[in-house]
Amino acid sequence: MTADDGLSRVSGERRDHRAYDPDILPRLQSLLAILADIDVAHRSNLLVIESRPMDEARKGQLVADLRQNHCRRRAPYVREIEVLEARMEAAFR
Template sequence: MSANTEYRPSHAGMGAPHLYPSELLPSLQALLATLADIDFEHESDVETIRNSSVDEWLKQKTMRKLQERHCERRMPYVAQLERVQKQIQALAA
């Protein structure tokens, strides 16, 4: 595995720089983009339900189902992201 790294500023913490191995960067970006798409779609669905004129009990039931679906859709991508993060940490050690 190559030790090539690219500088990517961190948005968390105190602005400490993070170095990501260039071979893992596309995977990391794709996973984050997919999670962002899933989150955006979920928020859009939630907003649609909130603004609907259906009874409150039905809104609440639908919101619970949406939340379950959202968690189920995210789960495999979060697991993949954790694996990539472990690879990055292993390379940094």
């Protein structure tokens, strides 16, 4: 058994043994699942609107409203993912 001197066997560079908080990965996975659910619901609603016979102007307004709602629902989760990504990057600087 040899002692680990902190050097990479391949490059000879120092390895940083720091890691990010263990709670980040489960929260990131949870946020991505929430976003996937929101996206699936949005796509389903969009298909319903597009398949209904109605005035094109009305349909266009419904689609625009749906997209705006979709963005509004996603925004807090996307912001939280950005915060987690920043924490992960900071752990490896």
